Amino acid sequence: MELSAKKDQGVVVMSVKGRMDAVTAPEFEKGFDPYISGGDRKFVADLAGLEYISSAGLRSILSTAKKIKAVNGQIVFASLSGMVKEVFDISGFGSMFEIYPTVNEAVAKL
Secondary structure (H helix, E strand, O other): OEEEEEEEOOEEEEEEEEEEOOOOHHHHHHHHHHHHHOOOOEEEEEEEEEEEEOHHHHHHHHHHHHHHHHOOOEEEEEOOOHHHHHHHHHHOHHHHOOEEOOHHHHHHHO
């Protein structure tokens, strides 16, 4: 899994590529830590490049969301497709989190 972050209008956009499974899921959480501790409070997880997510990946997303919420921050998701969108829908994550078709729409809503 590859993570890359950029800032857009004060929002941290974290792009995720590859597979998020038991081996790589902890990297997702660690990727947000410097931004959370650095004072950032608005996050978009761009999942356009995510090909696969396991239950470990979902747990990692929940853990990250809790950390962000604990500091009165917000995380939203963008660009879900295929199997990842299906997993979000089946698991209930689709109703727990705000999901936008594009990163630009997500950034505009934060």
